[in-house]
Amino acid sequence: MEEQWRRYYEGKPELLRYGTPEIHCGRTLCEIRMLAYSVPEKADWLALLSGSGANPMPKEGIPNGVDLIQDNGVTAVAAYIRYRR
Numbered sequence: 093m094e095e096q097w098r099r100y101y102e103g104k105p106e107l108l109r110y111g112t113p114e115i116h117c118g119r120t121l122c123e124i125r126m127l128a129y130s131v132p133e134k135a136d137w138l139a140l141l142s143g144s145g146a147n148p149m150p151k152e153g154i155p156n157g158v159d160l161i162q163d164n165g166v167t168a169v170a171a172y173i174r175y176r177r
Contacts, residue, residue: 093117093122093150093175094115094116094117094122096150097113097115097117097122097124097150098115099147100145100147100148100149100150101113101115101145102146102147103145103146103147104140104143104145104146106140107140107141110126110128110129110130110131110140110167111126111127111128111129112126113125113126113141114126119175119177120174120175120176120177121156121172121173121174121175122153122172122173122175123170123171123172124141124169124170124171124172124173125168125169125170126168126169127166127167127168127169128166128167128168128169129165129166129167130165131165131167133162135167137158137160137169137171138155138158141158141169141171142155150173152175152176153173153174153175154173154174154175154176155171155172155173155174156172156173156174157171157172158170158171158172159171
C-alpha cells in the first residue's frame with residue numbers, strides 16, 4: 093500500500109512544492125506524515141492530500157483524520173487512512 097501512496101503523491105506537484113510526504117502503512121492503517129515549509133496559513137490540506145492527481149489515489153481507504161501543528165512557517169501534518177481487511 094505504501095508504494096501506491098508514493099506513486100499517487102509523485103503526481104501531485106501542488107503538494108510536493110511544500111515537502112515530501114512519508115508514508116507508513118500497517119494492516120489496517122496508513123499514516124502520511126510531512127513537514128511542510130512556507131505553506132499558506134489557510135491551506136486546504138484535505139484537497140492537497142486527497143484531491144485529484146496525475147496518478148490514481150489508492151482506493152478503499154476511509155479518511156480517519158488530519159492533525160496539523162504550525163510554527164514559524166513550518167507545518168507538521170499527519171493524515172490517517174483506515175482500511176478494512
